[in-house]
Amino acid sequence: MTAARSRSAKDEAQDDIVTAFQVDALDLRGRVVRLGSALDAVLAHHDYPASVKRVLGEAVALAVLLGSSLKFEGRFILQTQTDGPVDMVVADFVSPDKIRAYARFDKDAVAAAEQRNDTAPAVLLGRGHLAMTIDQGLSANRYQGVVALDGAGLEAAAHEYFQQSEQIPTRVRLAVGEEVRPGGKASSWRAGGLLAQFLPDDPSRARMADLAPGDAPEGTAPHRLDEDDAWAEARSLTATLEDVELLDKDLSSERLLYRLFHERGVRVFDPLAIGAHCSCSRERVAGVLASFTVEERRGMIQDDGKVTVTCEFCGRTYGFPAEEVLGHGDA
Template sequence: MPTDTQPADRRLEGIDDAVLPFQVDALDIRGRTVRLGPALDAVLAHHDYPPAVKRVLGEAVALTVLLGTSLKFDGRFILQTQTDGPVDMVVVDFVSPDKVRAYARFDKAALAEGGVLLTPAALLGRGHLAMTIDQGLSVHRYQGVVALEGEGLEAAAHQYFRQSEQIPTRVRLAVGEEMRPGGGPSSWRAGGLLAQFLPAEAGRARTPDLPPGDAPGGHEALAPEEDDAWAEAQSLVGTLEDVELIDRELSSERLLYRLFHERGVRVFDAKPVVAHCTCSRERVAGVLASFEAEERREMVQEDGRIGVTCEFCGRTYGFAAEEIVEAPPEA
């Protein structure tokens, strides 16, 4: 049950680094919005990313937070891309209920060749997007994989829900750089909205079947007729502009009121999001101990130490060789 059922126009305070769940009963949709400010800056600050890479990673963080905050248990939601574009790998790790970290790998030469004209979709290119839900050692991981075909994360998210969840879903993502007056350092903002059609009558939410592999040539599969409520919801979400999703002067509550006020949108309590890396000396030592003794010996540097740098936060952990090389492998 909702903990707050006030109309969205009654809650006008703007909150950064938060996810706001909402519901529109008249259209049978539920969803979430996300606004990221300081938390996104904190994630990006660990690496000297070019602006184009920051945009890609910002979109990935916003999408991961939208999806990860739906977990009803303690666990992780991990988004990872592997593609042929200038940004060939993105990893975002969300630990419920509120912690996120991320990093990207990119080709400087390919990025420079493409210049400023490369969109986030072009930067990713073609490959695949994997979304993993990890509930811990006692439960098997669930992973869904969809193709990235040069259309970006929004399109891939839509394909994921069609293919894996079979829930009619619409996603919008936006990232922007905010310049400070007087020439100070810029900051980054990201926003997103996810809306899902969840009617009580399951038949109303039918999605098109996958193409039949043995159909005669020229045969076209009949798609189910789209529900009027979902068609209206998609039309309203489609009016969103990027600037509305990242404007610090436009709260999520006002945004939802603009979109759905004629249908009576309700909002729930906002959920905070923080940038936080889960690495630690103990965790790194545990990972090193999992290698065979010969592999550990090969890791020793000329100064007789082993150094490990966290890809996410850039923190480096140093160990004396005897701490690691002679340690028994973990079971």
């Protein structure tokens, strides 16, 4: 984390940044993300319906909030697989500052949901699971956490993940909105998010009640623990955050945090700029093709004698002649 510096609560708002903060009096740490043109750049590669853009925007904001905490060069990959009209979402954050993402959806099912006016992101995702993967590269093992998506959306799934896997009291807020420009100009998209975590020096203060095991005898009382007063206050304050505040392009992250926590004193750290960037390249795609067997590669050759690969993230297409894919000895 970079060093904090004195800030005015009237600083001009910035887009495409993630800002870390700390409230010492509440043992609270967190981050705020504000995305504008970077989100537009992610969404521009595919012809997504507006409702799908909202789903993907939430995933991008959450991936930036979580991935920007990495203290090493690596990747944070957020992926959903569900039974909803949007059955897969992938958001890939490359530390320290690059994001790309895509969504797979059933066009007819999404259109039907739009006709019913039932297009909340949680509804379009449906039920399945959310996987969060930290990849430190070839020299280290991957870490992956998986949590159920039960129809309540990404915010609820993130809360469940931190309760089950990390045992850290956490609150996440996500908001995505479309800004319609006057004069028939193309609309733009914005996303915002806040992550707040209770991290006291004494870990016993952050203990949470055990989850129900699912096979307890009928009538067994659920495990309960008194909530720490500092976390109860922090949770109540974050609950006052409204979507419009996260999306307001004239409201800086500093002023937003000041509004929430000024009575307790909030320290704000230097923001990190976030950009949309796809890491695909001809060399990377060639490496992926080389991982298949000769017979599998031969089966990929099209009638024109080429293998064509399209990047799901950015839509860029790479063509390889058969002799390059197979090797001159196997062509």
